[in-house]
Amino acid sequence: MNNRKIFYIVWAFLIGCILFGGFLGIYTIGKATGEYSYELAIPVIGGTVIGSLFIMLFSRWKKKRNGNVPQIDERTYIMLQRYFMIVLYVVLVGSGAALIILYSIGVRTIETGILIVCMMGLYMSIIFGAFVAKRL
Amino acid sequence: MKVINHIKEIRQKRGITQVKLAEDLQITRQTVNAIEKNKYNPSLELALKLIKYFDVPIEELFYLEDSKGE
Numbered sequence: 001m002n003n004r005k006i007f008y009i010v011w012a013f014l015i016g017c018i019l020f021g022g023f024l025g026i027y028t029i030g031k032a033t034g035e036y037s038y039e040l041a042i043p044v045i046g047g048t049v050i051g052s053l054f055i056m057l058f059s060r061w062k063k064k065r066n067g068n069v070p071q072i073d074e075r076t077y078i079m080l081q082r083y084f085m086i087v088l089y090v091v092l093v094g095s096g097a098a099l100i101i102l103y104s105i106g107v108r109t110i111e112t113g114i115l116i117v118c119m120m121g122l123y124m125s126i127i128f129g130a131f132v133a134k135r136l
Numbered sequence: 137m138k139v140i141n142h143i144k145e146i147r148q149k150r151g152i153t154q155v156k157l158a159e160d161l162q163i164t165r166q167t168v169n170a171i172e173k174n175k176y177n178p179s180l181e182l183a184l185k186l187i188k189y190f191d192v193p194i195e196e197l198f199y200l201e202d203s204k205g206e
Contacts, residue, residue, distance in 0.1 A: 067159050086168075
């Protein structure tokens with residue numbers, strides 16, 4: 001499989017995940033309130049399309065500016081490897097510590113909604129950190 | 137022992153930019169910068185590519201810090 005094919009497959013998968021997440025959100029809100037607001041699909045699709053266009057235009061502009069310089073190389077792999085190794089231990093120890101602290105202050109149950117928000121924050125910060133590590 | 141290199145001097149002497157070097161060797165500009173500042177030791181493959189690119193003997197491009205005077 002050539003790189004271009006892999007690129008399109010990854011791109012389609014990511015867009016699929018974004019759209020699925022958006023529609024899942026609409027479904028969850030609908031289930032909770034009893035009213036499915038399908039007009040929310042417009043910002044979900046619109047946001048995905050505008051975001052994808054923005055990224056495509058930005059990468060084209062970057063390619064024009066930097067020429068044929070690759071985005072990643074051997075050093076990028078090493079940097080990301082180190083970064084994810086640190087992330088693994090921070091998340092393992094951090095989540096354990098957070099649970100112990102919560103238990104010690106009297107929290108006995110965790111709402112799944114709060115867990116989703118916490119996980120989203122965690123994922124976003126990990127992804128942002130990965131971009132920073134890639135650029136170093 | 138730290139590995140030191142003369143890539144920056146040789147590159148500048150030949151009038152090659154960091155971007156051109158990165159483009160020719162298919163590495164990022166950040167990697168070129170990190171190698172030139174001795175913050176990153178390239179892999180053997182990349183080191184051999186650099187030697188071939190500049191067409192210089194290995195000892196002229198890379199040496200160990202304490203063997204500078206030899």
